[in-house]
Amino acid sequence: MKNQILNQKIEYLDQLMELLKIPSVSADPKYDHAIKKTADWIDKSLNEIGCDHVKIYETAGHPVVYGEKIINKNAPTVLVYGHYDVQPPDPEELWKSPPFEPVIKKTPLHPNGAIFARGACDDKGQMFMHIKAVELLIKNNALNCNVKFVIEGEEEIGSDNLEQFITDHKNKLTSDIIIISDTGIHSMDKPAITTGLRGLSYMEVTLTGPNRDLHSGLYGGTVGNPINILCGMIASLHDEDKKVNIPGFYDKVVEISKAERQKMNINATPEKEFQKSIAINASVGEKGYTTLERKSIRPTLDVNGIWGGYTGEGAKTVIPSKAHAKISMRLVPNQNWEEISELFNKHFRNIAPKGVDVKVKTHHGGDAYITPDGNKAYKAAEIAYQEVFGVIPHAKRDGGSIPIVPMFEKILGCKTILMGFGLDSDAIHSPNEHYGLDNFFKGIETISRFYKHFSKVNIT
């Protein structure tokens, strides 16, 4: 198997680079043509490896691509979920090479090279590993499981239409396990299987003061400036200990035992190394928790974007009519994202002073999820990682969110195994996103081996 993978390397990379050239940004309607083109590309790709019933399913938003390979009704069935949409590339000026013109460069963490492009890791690169792993198994007549691919185009904007799709095709999608590669490992020496994800609640707020922009000389000091007020409201969302200051926010948070916390911190990146990796002189977060805990077992609130007034070159003496912010919260078990969104909405409107009108909009969200680390799929994955990386992977809880994981379990009654291969330093959602070639190829190999062991585990 290993030689075959090596022989295919150049072909696979060429294909991935072709896929990365299509700017399938789901958040912005101006890229809709690219979304369509990418769905077509995935459709063609699934057909080429030998999948059956390959079809692009239209939704109320961007389409879902489906394909399957059923080898035997009695064999275990694996559902592969991935997404072909990507984050917006901005700020584009910070990319060292254009986001949709993939190039391979060496980095200290990737001495054998990494592909730089938006989506290289999240999730085109990781999703494409699955197509290639199944291709290899089919070619070698070694596929022992049934496979169903569900590749969607709205993950980066909240998977709004996926629930409907899953519900509509519930019977067709029945599986024994769902496998997703959209998470990461600590390093090539410390592989990991993600067993926890945070939830998400993404809000947008708009403050309106005066009904038009005003001259800051003629009006300065007499009206509530929506930007100043928005700043005050946002500042009040954290207390001095950096706890989220929204009534009820922590009510349902599951506290983790001291023993468990101690255990999880064994694999933590040293604090100085963490700070150095992103060039900060101090970590900032909730009092009483370590950096690892803050980004995995604790809920948080961050402003993801803010704008208002004059933001061009030079100076404009204006008091703007409106100010805006995008604010998201990462959630943990057992916070309910809709409940949290409503708490935020109510609180944010409550704290608005006189002089401004406040609008709050919920963009999207999802609940946190804990996957079991003792089931058959976990064991199969554990063996696969160990064979390829040479060490036993450990279970880790991630700070990111994949809201469709709990949704899959609710509708299909099926657990998910999160076999990611990215590194934190891959700069997903940032300029200069990249994905290591070693990660890509080891990922394909690990996934291939997972199928082998999962079929055995189930058959025996």
Add this chain to the structure above:
Amino acid sequence: MKNQILNQKIEYLDQLMELLKIPSVSADPKYDHAIKKTADWIDKSLNEIGCDHVKIYETAGHPVVYGEKIINKNAPTVLVYGHYDVQPPDPEELWKSPPFEPVIKKTPLHPNGAIFARGACDDKGQMFMHIKAVELLIKNNALNCNVKFVIEGEEEIGSDNLEQFITDHKNKLTSDIIIISDTGIHSMDKPAITTGLRGLSYMEVTLTGPNRDLHSGLYGGTVGNPINILCGMIASLHDEDKKVNIPGFYDKVVEISKAERQKMNINATPEKEFQKSIAINASVGEKGYTTLERKSIRPTLDVNGIWGGYTGEGAKTVIPSKAHAKISMRLVPNQNWEEISELFNKHFRNIAPKGVDVKVKTHHGGDAYITPDGNKAYKAAEIAYQEVFGVIPHAKRDGGSIPIVPMFEKILGCKTILMGFGLDSDAIHSPNEHYGLDNFFKGIETISRFYKHFSKVNIT
């Protein structure tokens, strides 16, 4: 004289509309060609009315247009200052007609029509009144004063190069009075002469946290988010009474006597009317002062622009590397703008928490100014307004800033009289800026009469 003005109306409006079509935005280099075109237009205009020694003087920034009409060495000399540059038009989507395609429309406050365009009032419309008033006087052989025009192109960005120009041409610019129309009146029934201007200090701040944008799931809760931190820092710049919370900020503020405050409030717009005019449900400002006082005799601080993170359509789960704000302060006598800029700079860097790096830049500024209301020029203006508007104008203090006024006095040793004709509702610096036709024509007439009375006052 009145009939002649009436006969010229259409021609004057056509000329003004031609001038307003040139997008001479000084803040943004992409409009530099329009700046040049506008300077040429003013040059041609001064030549056409019969000025001598008309010349475009290049500076380190945008050029100054000069022209003069010397009738008699012994006659009093008036220096007319105005500016041909305009504020940026954004947000352009809020304009009901394009900012550089002037149209005339009636409004409740302008039953005889107003010109809608960027610069219609500030300052092309008001500056152009002077050129036309002098044209009329020359044509009628009625000019009794020498006139010197100084029309610059950097007022909206701080007149950075005007001081050098004035210094270089100090002798040529010697005058008895400087006259500027860049302020306003309460209403057509309540004309006013502005005798006070606030100073200005305009700053820009940039916070840098991590060295790249981060995924808000993988990093959320562990690093200082520059937007959240910027909001907290901005919120702290006002105390609960809406006083500016910068050490030393009020140290040199001249307090106005109770009697004077009572007198100035006689002409104040009723609070409900003020709130209705900009559709707010509450005025917001420094405790213990009226709306009129807050915008004239009290210093203030406003955010004029803020930006950071993802501000496009939809959602992006990012912790940005940087956050920015433009923050300006309006100053009163005897605050020194350079001292205040330095106080801000020092304080803002002082309050930065660990985890971010703060940069503070001073854009530009100027000191507040009080013009005397008892001198000859004031008396000439008072009579002129009374003749045209039918009532005695009162002296008012403005919230805006014209930093070059104290600079003129410093270099030329010459007082300024602020004969403005705009209304607060003209939406200068805002979308849908406009200038009433009555204001424009009454302005021309008032200015003509000012020359007549000023020459007499000086000659007798």
